[in-house]
Amino acid sequence: MPPRRASRTQPTGVRDPRLRAWVAGLALVVVGHDESAAWASLTPSETEQVRRDVQTATHVAQVRALVARPDLTPAEALAAVAVPLATTPVDTDHAAFLHELVFSDASTASRPVLAVVAVQALLTRADTVIADHALDLERRPASLDELRRVYSFVEEVAAAQPTANIPVSSREQCALALRGHLARNATVLAPPSAVGPFVAQARAQAAIAVLDFAPPGPMRRVDAADALGLAGARRALLVGRGALLLDAGTPDELSASAQVMLDRLLPIRDPLEAILVGGDPARLVAHEGAIAAVADPSSAAPSLWGNDVEPPPVDAWTTAIARGLAPLALARATGTNPGLLSSIGHDGGSDAVAAEMAMLAIDAPRSLEVAAAHFSSGRPDTAAVLSDAIGALVSLAPATAHGPAASIPVGPARGGATSAHMSHIALNGAGAAVSFRLESHPWAIERDAEGTVTGLRRDGARVPPPAAAR
Numbered sequence: 001m002p003p004r005r006a007s008r009t010q011p012t013g014v015r016d017p018r019l020r021a022w023v024a025g026l027a028l029v030v031v032g033h034d035e036s037a038a039w040a041s042l043t044p045s046e047t048e049q050v051r052r053d054v055q056t057a058t059h060v061a062q063v064r065a066l067v068a069r070p071d072l073t074p075a076e077a078l079a080a081v082a083v084p085l086a087t088t089p090v091d092t093d094h095a096a097f098l099h100e101l102v103f104s105d106a107s108t109a110s111r112p113v114l115a116v117v118a119v120q121a122l123l124t125r126a127d128t129v130i131a132d133h134a135l136d137l138e139r140r141p142a143s144l145d146e147l148r149r150v151y152s153f154v155e156e157v158a159a160a161q162p163t164a165n166i167p168v169s170s171r172e173q174c175a176l177a178l179r180g181h182l183a184r185n186a187t188v189l190a191p192p193s194a195v196g197p198f199v200a201q202a203r204a205q206a207a208i209a210v211l212d213f214a215p216p217g218p219m220r221r222v223d224a225a226d227a228l229g230l231a232g233a234r235r236a237l238l239v240g241r242g243a244l245l246l247d248a249g250t251p252d253e254l255s256a257s258a259q260v261m262l263d264r265l266l267p268i269r270d271p272l273e274a275i276l277v278g279g280d281p282a283r284l285v286a287h288e289g290a291i292a293a294v295a296d297p298s299s300a301a302p303s304l305w306g307n308d309v310e311p312p313p314v315d316a317w318t319t320a321i322a323r324g325l326a327p328l329a330l331a332r333a334t335g336t337n338p339g340l341l342s343s344i345g346h347d348g349g350s351d352a353v354a355a356e357m358a359m360l361a362i363d364a365p366r367s368l369e370v371a372a373a374h375f376s377s378g379r380p381d382t383a384a385v386l387s388d389a390i391g392a393l394v395s396l397a398p399a400t401a402h403g404p405a406a407s408i409p410v411g412p413a414r415g416g417a418t419s420a421h422m423s424h425i426a427l428n429g430a431g432a433a434v435s436f437r438l439e440s441h442p443w444a445i446e447r448d449a450e451g452t453v454t455g456l457r458r459d460g461a462r463v464p465p466p467a468a469a470r
Contacts, residue, residue: 082117115160201278340395357389407423
């Protein structure tokens, strides 16, 4: 008797109507399937064994052997795992079970099948979690933790190296499943959608995975932007700079400042993959670049400008973005410049220099006012920090901006949107600025042999020192 052919429209073992329709639809779009081929199905006892093992997160080798059988259709392999997982919370034990199923050494040969099955089954589970808590997901920490585990696993597949034996065809199927999941749940998962801060943190990993699944090529960022439903400033940021803005759905007019600050603080095409606002980057993974952490703009933070000058009329969002990007920019600037790092340590430390870089990005003329006011009141350290911050920004600028007429984009007065330029920047041996020009005014920062600032000049005239030093 010839082997029994599995049904293409009624996958065995699927009772839930929504899941049954979804799995049946998958079976109908299997590419390259030869209808004349003979296929077998899992027996009822084998189906029950997989169901029990998946629900209890046990006997991973048995599940692997049954699900990765070459005589199963993709729909049957998926149903065997998706059906029990749809009603099983993905806790830490189940996350470890699925990781072992797909990524253990014993899974290498069958990983092309297992990776797709696991991703599709997990996203089916995520559909259920979101549907069950459509109105109160923000107040369901257990459900949000479950979604994080789902999307973290999906990202693990997206970030897998070529040696992991997840071929292009498998990656495409995983990417298609993820995009479908986001489309079905766009009101919750699309980055522009307004949600609570906890949902925003949970969905961030899904957006990163969409980008990491996108194949290399000139349309990579455009395709990812389309899949994520991005428009306006968010789309421009991803397509132009390759960076995702991950937040709780900030209005477009505010999110536009993210690219303005990025272009001023990291003007080179830096491998930054995401800007996370109000979340913990340690809970996320990005394959293509770093994740910059930005504090919640609504949280109270001391003014960058102190009490010596009136702070610029800039919104809290822009200030938070500049504060968040500056430490990353400084780390990049000093990574290959030990002399500048030593100068920063001498002058006040990385935190102070990063804050100064943020001030320059927001409003450079006002930053110089602060340095001059502090110098006149007996605090030359601010001018030293300013010198280091300018040097760091020069080191990050494109090579064409270096040389005797070095130039960097900085924030204009009154917090305007159009960048000003600090030009004719000269650096000392450590890489800190000793002279520059801004708004047609030449400035000079004088240091002694120990590196201490001894003088500050504007238009050739000395900024008055404190009375005690006169």
